[in-house]
Amino acid sequence: MAPQQLTVVTRQRLLDLLVVEKVWWWGALDEVRFLERLYDLDALEGDGFRRLTAREDITQHCLSNDDWPPEWVFTDDRFGLNGDSPQPLLRFLMADSCSIRSGDSVAALLR
Numbered sequence: 467m468a469p470q471q472l473t474v475v476t477r478q479r480l481l482d483l484l485v486v487e488k489v490w491w492w493g494a495l496d497e498v499r500f501l502e503r504l505y506d507l508d509a510l511e512g513d514g515f516r517r518l519t520a521r522e523d524i525t526q527h528c529l530s531n532d533d534w535p536p537e538w539v540f541t542d543d544r545f546g547l548n549g550d551s552p553q554p555l556l557r558f559l560m561a562d563s564c565s566i567r568s569g570d571s572v573a574a575l576l577r
Contacts, residue, residue, distance in 0.1 A: 497524050
């Protein structure tokens with residue numbers, strides 16, 4: 467039997483659920499501390515104008531100004547959560563459901 471695939475439709479429904487339920491995907495961490503566990507934020511490009519790295523972008527818009535909506539990460543191509551491969555989203559969800567949350571894990575939401 468072939469392993470089951472996480473279809474594009476299922477992945478989009480998962481992302482929609484996270485947005486509709488207003489899940490704070492970074493849990494007890496901040497956005498930078500959560501994402502740096504999965505990505506090299508200093509190697510990913512920034513906006514190219516004022517900020518050279520993803521770390522600088524995220525710090526500016528999520529921690530300093532708080533002017534990006536929480537769901538920004540799901541459509542940011544640098545992280546591939548809405549891309550062709552299901553692996554980035556699965557890694558993201560696994561990291562989110564680990565011990566950084568207390569009681570309200572994404573895993574519980576998706577049950």
